[in-house]
């Protein structure tokens with residue numbers, strides 16, 4: 682089946698967007714399959730996943746931008762900014778939980794392939810509640 686004309690226009694617009702750096706790293710190209718999976722989540726789970734995609738979530742980097750916390754540093758390692766990418770892909774302080782729930786994803790895009798693993802990872806950490 683050929684793509685819908687609107688889908689092509691949206692794909693071109695998304696590929697040309699230079700803003701939304703965090704979201705573009707998570708979703709480099711429009712992904713109807715991901716959209717379908719997201720629309721099947723309940724509201725709290727959808728909030729968590731969208732926060733991971735956009736970076737707009739109650740992690741210290743975003744909270745410091747909003748003026749809610751003084752430090753943007755990661756609460757587990759205190760070495761760098763606490764962002765979804767750092768916590769889900771890089772932080773040594775949560776390596777055990779990451780290995781158990783997320784496997785060895787190298788990119789945020791890869792981590793989004795297993796929404797169940799992503800949600801159980803954040804649920805175990807309890808940082809977003």
Ligand SMILES: [Zn+2]
Pocket residue numbers: 755756757758759760761767768771772773774
């Ligand atoms: Zn860390």
